[in-house]
Amino acid sequence: MEVSGRGNRLKTPGRKSGSSGFYLLAGAGKPSLVACLAALLLFLASGCWDRVEIEDRAFVLASGLDWAAPSPARESLEPAGYVGDRQYRLTIQVVEPAKMIGGQAGGGGGGGTTQEAPFWNVSTISGSIFAAIRNLATRVERVPDFSHMAVIVVGEELARRGMGDALDVFTRDNEVRRHASIYVAKGETTDVLKVKPKLASVNASYLHELFTNSFKTSRFPPRADMDYVESSMVTGRSFVLPRVVAGKQDVKLAGGAVFKGGRMVGWLGETEVAGYNWLANLVKGGELVVPCPWGSAVEVYEINTAKTRLLPLVEDGQVTFILVVKTEGTFAEHQDAHDALSPQYLRDFEAATGAAVNEHVQAALRRLQGLRADATGLGQALERRYPGYWSQVKERWEDEIFPTVELRVEPHIYVRRVGTQR
Amino acid sequence: MSSRRVPKKPLPLRPADPGGQTKKEEPPPVLTRDLARNLEILKQALAESSDVVFREFAVGSRYLPAAVVFVDGLVDKQMLDRDLLEALMLELALVERAGAGCLEPEAAMACLKQRAVTAGEVRESRDLEDLITFILSGDTAFLVQGAGYALVVNTRGWKMRGLEEPVNEPTIRGPKEGFSETVRVNTALVRRLVRDPRLKIEGMRLGRRSRTDCAVAFIEGVVNPDLVAEVRRRLATIDIDFIMETGDIEQMLEDSVLSPFPQMQHTERPDKAAAALMEGRVAILVDGTPFALLAPATFSQFFQSPEDYYQRWELASFLRLLRVFASYVATFTPAIYVALVSYHPGLLPTPLALSIAASREGMPLPIMLEALAMEFFFEVFREAGTRLPRAVGQTVGIVGGLIIGQAAVMARLVSPATVIVVALTAMASFVIPAYDMAIAFRLLRFPLLFAAGILGLFGVMLGFIIINIHMVALNTFGTVYLSTFVPYQPRAWKDLLIRGPARTLRHRPEMLHPQDEVRQASRKESGW
Numbered sequence: 001m002e003v004s005g006r007g008n009r010l011k012t013p014g015r016k017s018g019s020s021g022f023y024l025l026a027g028a029g030k031p032s033l034v035a036c037l038a039a040l041l042l043f044l045a046s047g048c049w050d051r052v053e054i055e056d057r058a059f060v061l062a063s064g065l066d067w068a069a070p071s072p073a074r075e076s077l078e079p080a081g082y083v084g085d086r087q088y089r090l091t092i093q094v095v096e097p098a099k100m101i102g103g104q105a106g107g108g109g110g111g112g113t114t115q116e117a118p119f120w121n122v123s124t125i126s127g128s129i130f131a132a133i134r135n136l137a138t139r140v141e142r143v144p145d146f147s148h149m150a151v152i153v154v155g156e157e158l159a160r161r162g163m164g165d166a167l168d169v170f171t172r173d174n175e176v177r178r179h180a181s182i183y184v185a186k187g188e189t190t191d192v193l194k195v196k197p198k199l200a201s202v203n204a205s206y207l208h209e210l211f212t213n214s215f216k217t218s219r220f221p222p223r224a225d226m227d228y229v230e231s232s233m234v235t236g237r238s239f240v241l242p243r244v245v246a247g248k249q250d251v252k253l254a255g256g257a258v259f260k261g262g263r264m265v266g267w268l269g270e271t272e273v274a275g276y277n278w279l280a281n282l283v284k285g286g287e288l289v290v291p292c293p294w295g296s297a298v299e300v301y302e303i304n305t306a307k308t309r310l311l312p313l314v315e316d317g318q319v320t321f322i323l324v325v326k327t328e329g330t331f332a333e334h335q336d337a338h339d340a341l342s343p344q345y346l347r348d349f350e351a352a353t354g355a356a357v358n359e360h361v362q363a364a365l366r367r368l369q370g371l372r373a374d375a376t377g378l379g380q381a382l383e384r385r386y387p388g389y390w391s392q393v394k395e396r397w398e399d400e401i402f403p404t405v406e407l408r409v410e411p412h413i414y415v416r417r418v419g420t421q422r
Numbered sequence: 423m424s425s426r427r428v429p430k431k432p433l434p435l436r437p438a439d440p441g442g443q444t445k446k447e448e449p450p451p452v453l454t455r456d457l458a459r460n461l462e463i464l465k466q467a468l469a470e471s472s473d474v475v476f477r478e479f480a481v482g483s484r485y486l487p488a489a490v491v492f493v494d495g496l497v498d499k500q501m502l503d504r505d506l507l508e509a510l511m512l513e514l515a516l517v518e519r520a521g522a523g524c525l526e527p528e529a530a531m532a533c534l535k536q537r538a539v540t541a542g543e544v545r546e547s548r549d550l551e552d553l554i555t556f557i558l559s560g561d562t563a564f565l566v567q568g569a570g571y572a573l574v575v576n577t578r579g580w581k582m583r584g585l586e587e588p589v590n591e592p593t594i595r596g597p598k599e600g601f602s603e604t605v606r607v608n609t610a611l612v613r614r615l616v617r618d619p620r621l622k623i624e625g626m627r628l629g630r631r632s633r634t635d636c637a638v639a640f641i642e643g644v645v646n647p648d649l650v651a652e653v654r655r656r657l658a659t660i661d662i663d664f665i666m667e668t669g670d671i672e673q674m675l676e677d678s679v680l681s682p683f684p685q686m687q688h689t690e691r692p693d694k695a696a697a698a699l700m701e702g703r704v705a706i707l708v709d710g711t712p713f714a715l716l717a718p719a720t721f722s723q724f725f726q727s728p729e730d731y732y733q734r735w736e737l738a739s740f741l742r743l744l745r746v747f748a749s750y751v752a753t754f755t756p757a758i759y760v761a762l763v764s765y766h767p768g769l770l771p772t773p774l775a776l777s778i779a780a781s782r783e784g785m786p787l788p789i790m791l792e793a794l795a796m797e798f799f800f801e802v803f804r805e806a807g808t809r810l811p812r813a814v815g816q817t818v819g820i821v822g823g824l825i826i827g828q829a830a831v832m833a834r835l836v837s838p839a840t841v842i843v844v845a846l847t848a849m850a851s852f853v854i855p856a857y858d859m860a861i862a863f864r865l866l867r868f869p870l871l872f873a874a875g876i877l878g879l880f881g882v883m884l885g886f887i888i889i890n891i892h893m894v895a896l897n898t899f900g901t902v903y904l905s906t907f908v909p910y911q912p913r914a915w916k917d918l919l920i921r922g923p924a925r926t927l928r929h930r931p932e933m934l935h936p937q938d939e940v941r942q943a944s945r946k947e948s949g950w
Contacts, residue, residue, distance in 0.1 A: 043876055050878060053789055054763045055782040059775065097780030147768025148775060175768065205772075 055097075058142035061119070061204035064091035064189030065166045066155035068125045088158070088166055090132035091123040093151075093193050093204055094140060100201050117196040119203055129169040146176045151204045152226070153189040153244065154182065159257060159264035164233050171230050179225040181208060183244040184257035184264065191246035198249070207244065210253045215285035218274040218303075221256045222282050233262050238373035238398065240268060240276060260373035260398070268367060275364025278325060278357060279376040281308045290356050292336045293348035300333035301353045304416070310381040314389055319401060321378060325357055325411045331418040340418045354411030361409055369403040378405065451550045457487050457567040464491055464563075467554055474557070481510045481538075483518055486530055487567040496560035498579025505541035506562060506575055514538050531569035539564070543576035555633055578606070585611075588690035588712075590857060593729040600690045605635045605709035611692035612639060612707075612714075616699060620644075626657065628708075629665040635709040636665070639695075645702045646935040652899055653704045653717060668708050668715040675717065677898050682865050684858040685898040687719035694728045702936035718899035720933065722906070722918050724859035725749070730921045739920035745853050746919060752851035753863045756793050757874035757882045759843045764789045765878030781837045790875030792836050796844040797867065799826075804848070905933035925950075 068087040099118035122140055126132035136144060152170065154163045170176045185192045197206035211223045220242045232239040243255040256268040256276065268276055277283045283306040290299045306327040313320045331349070334340050368375060379397050383390040393401050453460050461476060468474045468491075478489040490506060517537045535544060547553045547563075548571040557563050560578035585607075588600030601608045609623050620642040627633045638657065640650050656675045665671065668688055676685040689695055690712050695705045698716040706715040725745045730738040763782075767775045785792065803822035807815040827845075830836045847867065854860040866889060873881030896903035906914035911932050916922035925945060930936040942948075 043873075043881075048876055051764050051788075051875075053782070054767050054775065054779045055785060057767060057779065059767075059772075059779065061772070095776055095779075097776045098783045100776055100780055145767060147766075148772045150772065177768070 052143050052145075056142055057145040058094045058140050059097070059148050060092045060144050060146050061095055061148055061202055062093040062151035062153065062193060062207065063146075063149060063170075064093075064121075064123075064153045064155065064185070064193050065089075065129070065158055065163065066091070066189050067158040067161055086165075087125055087127055088129060088132060089123055089125045089190075090129055090136075091121050091190055091193055092133075092136065092140075092144060093202070094120045094122065094142075094144070095202055096120055117203070118201050121190065121193050123190065129166055133169070146170075146173070149176055149180050149204075150208045152180050152182045153185050153192050153207075154241075155185050155189045156187060156257075156264070159184050159241075159259070162263045164262045167226070167229065171226055176226070178227045181211065181223050181225055182229055182241055183207065183253075184241045186243060186245045186267075192244050192251055195246060195249070195251050207251065207253070210251075211242075218277045218283050218286035219254045219270045221268075221273055221276060222284070232259070236261065237377075238375040240273075240375045243267065258368065258371050258373050258375055260371065260375075265373055266367075266371045268364065271360055272364045272367050275360035275362070276368070276376060278306075278308055278361050279310075279323065279364060279378075281310075283308070283327075287332065288353055288356050288360075290349065290352045292338075293352045294338050294345065295336050297335035298333075299331070299335065299349060299352075301349070301356075301413070301415070302330040302332035303327055304329045310378065312378070312382040312385045314382075314386055318406070319382065319404070320406045320408065321381070323361060323407060323409045325354070325409060325413070327357075327412070328414045328416050331415050334419075334421070340422050346415050346418075350413040350415055353413045354409070357411055357413075358409040362407065365405075365407050369405070372399050372403055374398050374402045378402065452548050453550060453553070453565075453571055455568055455570050457489065457565055460565055460572075461489055461491075463550060464554070464557075467550070468557070477507075479507070479511065481534065481566065482514055482530075489565050490562050491557055491565070492562040492577065493557060493560065496558075496580050497562055497577040501541065501579060502562055502575075502577045506539060506564060506577070509538050509540045510534070513540075531566050531571070531573065534564075534566065535573055539573065539575060541575045541577065545574040545576075546571045547574045548572075555627070558633070559635070582607075591689060591691050591694070591727075591855070593691075593727065593732070595732040596729055597691070597693050599692060601692060601695075601707075601712040601714060603710055603712055605637055605707050608692070608707045608712070608714065609637050609639065612695055612699070612705070615692055615696040616641065621699065624654075628657070628660055628671070629663060630661070631663040632665055634665040636671075637707040639699060639705040639707065641699050641702075644700065644930070644936050644938050645704060646937065649702075649704060649718070649899060649934070653706070657706075665708065667711045668706065668713045671706060671708065672715055675715075678896055681892065681896055682862040683721070683893065683896065683903070684724070684856070684862065685717075685719060685896070685903070687716040687723055687856065688713040688858070689716060690714075691728055697728060697731070700941070701930050702934040718901045718934070720898070720901060720905045721893065721903050724854065724856040726921075727855040731924075735921050735923045739922075742919060742921060745855065748850040748853035749859075749863055752847050752854070752860070753866050754870065754882065754886070755847050755850070756797060756843055756867055757870035757885070758879070759840075760790050760793050760871060761874040761879040761882050763839075764875070769879075778837070778839050781839055784834065785837055786835065789837075789840070790871065792840050793844065794868075794871055794875075796836060796840055797847075797871065800844055800848055801864070901933050906931070 066089040068089040096118045099116060122136055124132050124135045124139070126135055133144060152167075154166075158166060170180070171178075183192070192207070193203055195203055195206070197203055200206040200209060211220075214220065214222055221240045222242075224239070224241050229239070229241070238258065238260040240256040240258055242253060243257050245252045245254070254270045254273070256273045257264050258266050258268055274283075274286065283303060285303050285306075288301040288303065290301055292299050304327075306325070308326070309324045311322040311324065313322060331340055331346075338345050340346070364376075374397065379390075379402070382397075383394075390397075451463070461478070465476065471493075473494045474491065475494050476489060476491050478487065480486060481488045488510070490502070492502065514534075535546075545556075547556060553563055553572055553574065556574045560580060562575045562577045564573040564575055582604055583602055585599045585602055587598045591600075599611060601611060613621065613623070618641055622640055622642050624638040626636050626638065628636050636657070638650075638653060653675075657671075660671065660674050662670075662674075672684075672686045672688065673679075678685065687698070689698075695714045695716065699705055703716050703718065706717065708715075725742055727741070730742060733741075762769055763778055767779070770778070782789070787795065799822075803818060806818045806822070809815075810818055823845075827841050831838050831841055851860045851864050854863065866885075870882060870885045873885040875881075877884065893904050894902075894908055902908060905911070906918060913929060914931055914933070917927050917931075921927075925942070928942045928944060929939050930941050932939070
């Protein structure tokens with residue numbers, strides 16, 4: 001474009017529009033000011049479409065999913081126009097940040113001595129989770145933000161009926177974090193979500209932080225997130241989710257829910273979960289209460305490190321697994337009068353500890369066999385070792401072979417410390 | 423509209439014009455042998471200037487008419503009296519007695535120059551324009567009847583600031599002398615640090631009317647001759663009436679006018695200037711300012727302080743990394759803060775997101791405007807603090823920073839998080855040792871804030887990319903601005919983000935293409 005033409009381009013009347021606009025960029029080799037400004041306008045035209053100020057968001061920290069019996073009367077005002085044969089109750093736990101920080105900022109006239117919990121549980125019933133979330137817009141004035149959702153609690157009823165469909169929205173939407181933990185509530189989720197924690201401020205962080213104790217006890221299975229659930233469901237594997245039981249003032253995170261084919265088929269008790277953890281090589285710590293080998297008192301072995309390995313063995317059609325347990329730990333409690341430093345005593349104590357591990361593991365295996373759910377990956381170990389055999393029994397594995405499997409525990413227990421007392 | 427771009431081609435070269443002569447066609451007027459006529463011409467040229475002194479007297483036993491012309495206030499009176507007037511009027515008799523009758527009018531000047539004038543620096547000048555410039559620079563012109571030229575005696579000596587510690591570039595360790603306003607003193611300071619005979623200090627005058635003394639310093643044999651030629655060429659294209667400061671020159675020499683980044687470095691420190699010369703850079707010194715210009719300057723240089731080389735290398739490296747990190751903080755923190763808070767709170771850790779949300783409960787302004795306003799007012803306070811007298815400046819800082827900031831938070835007009843971000847950003851920008859680079863980052867903050875407010879993190883990233891594209895494309899005096907990140911020169915990385923141990927820094931920066939690359943013998947060669 002001619003330099004002389006540039007200056008008065010805007011003034012020149014009757015210039016053929018269309019072509020000239022594009023040539024602004026191409027013609028002179030350098031974009032003109034008009035072209036630059038026009039390009040800038042493009043950015044403004046998008047108009048901050050995604051912008052929601054942080055104070056206008058309602059941060060959802062936990063969600064609860066329950067089965068609600070499909071009865072039109074549940075939603076009070078109108079008969080819900082639900083489609084299909086199912087109804088869910090979605091509970092979202094929204095934080096009230098102002099309350100959370102304490103009276104520091106606005107406060108508004110003090111006075112109320114009993115501090116209100118800084119969260120708000122809102123429930124709604126709908127045939128679809130997505131619709132339920134949108135339903136909430138009629139009651140929650142801010143935009144729900146699921147990006148900080150750390151906890152998903154699934155009610156027992158829904159878990160038993162199959163929760164995959166209900167979780168679909170959470171795995172499909174990009175706002176939800178894939179590592180939100182999933183719990184199964186014994187009973188209704190609302191009982192769990194309404195507990196006001198004493199130390200943490202929000203119920204959801206209370207639930208979430210309980211998992212940091214997993215190195216202290218092996219009474220609950222490790223944290224399971226949505227990725228884990230989704231991949232287990234897709235591959236059709238059985239799996240175990242942590243169980244949460246509501247109390248009046250607190251919740252208890254212990255035991256597990258066993259899932260097979262996407263549906264919950266039964267519970268694992270607290271000690272059975274310990275055995276399950278050994279089987280699945282998930283032990284991070286915890287304690288083993290062991291009867292004193294030389295007397296009647298109780299001794300405690302504290303697990304510092306633990307590692308297990310599954311060795312499958314197929315002999316004459318009988319599948320046997322050898323669980324090699326290797327753990328180092330501390331002699332944590334000694335209620336007897338024997339000399340804890342005596343090598344013989346320690347050797348016997350280690351043996352007794354091994355027996356205790358065996359007991360836990362066998363109990364867990366028996367329970368899983370009873371449920372016909374191989375949630376510990378025995379099948380995978382078998383597949384890796386005996387691929388040919390596996391391809392023959394693959395179809396019948398969980399229902400026919402797995403319940404007949406035998407297990408031998410080969411414990412290697414090492415007490416490394418006995419503490420500061422004999 | 424069309425003139426917003428700098429012409430890429432150099433301006434048509436004017437003939438070098440050191441005397442700052444006006445563009446007259448006739449040959450420059452020269453001195454005659456007639457003293458009276460010479461004085462008349464000079465008086466005409468310097469008419470109506472009360473500070474120009476014409477002192478006429480007679481020398482020798484034959485009473486040869488003579489005169490000195492000088493500017494009162496620019497000359498060292500003591501020196502003038504002792505080395506010129508006293509020598510000519512009193513001590514000449516001794517000379518005459520010894521040498522007998524040497525004062526023939528024809529040879530008088532030569533004789534006086536050789537035997538009578540006791541001043542150290544003496545020049546002959548025939549050209550009138552030259553002579554006037556010398557007089558106005560503080561020299562004394564000595565004219566004698568019958569000589570066709572004048573003696574220019576260097577009697578320069580005026581009231582000037584003593585050598586003080588550089589205010590803007592203080593260091594904990596290292597020389598405390600800073601440049602002063604006199605170019606001769608400054609070149610002397612450099613010369614004292616570099617006694618290499620090949621340190622060349624070329625003099626020239628810039629400014630048609632100001633006729634400012636300038637000096638271009640470089641070390642022959644080290645510097646890339648092309649660089650010197652380019653500096654000379656660009657300096658020769660300056661045709662302006664008045665040069666005040668190196669800043670004037672810097673803006674006329676730089677490659678890209680639109681770039682926010684400084685392309686030459688200025689310093690008040692002789693040690694820094696000397697070190698730059700040793701690396702193969704060129705220094706430009708200008709009379710009337712304590713700032714020397716160093717060219718070319720690359721990006722990484724602005725994160726270095728002369729102290730880096732005086733401290734041990736671990737500390738120096740830590741400080742450099744700190745500065746680089748701080749510059750990122752200074753540029754991007756507010757933008758990232760705005761983007762995260764108004765578009766992507768999911769990327770914040772949950773407790774942080776909640777506490778920001780809590781602190782922003784009921785805030786009147788959207789976060790972007792809030793941050794923009796805070797940044798704006800911070801700049802206002804800063805500028806007010808710089809411009810006001812020092813005593814008041816501190817008060818402004820306290821009132822502005824502490825009281826208003828605190829009150830604004832208490833009144834819930836701005837959220838505390840924004841105040842923290844803005845304050846952190848401000849502090850971080852002061853870590854960068856070069857003020858002009860710090861300003862560049864401070865300016866970039868605003869477009870980035872806008873980008874963040876409009877497009878979120880995408881906008882921040884876009885801004886980051888645009889800045890990078892610009893910097894990669896930027897050249898300064900034929901050197902890539904981002905050297906030695908781009909082009910990658912691994913050898914130079916020893917002295918880039920970190921400052922390697924002194925024994926390892928054996929080479930001059932490759933990017934400057936020095937003629938002599940090696941600056942230090944290896945351990946083996948040195949017999950360590």
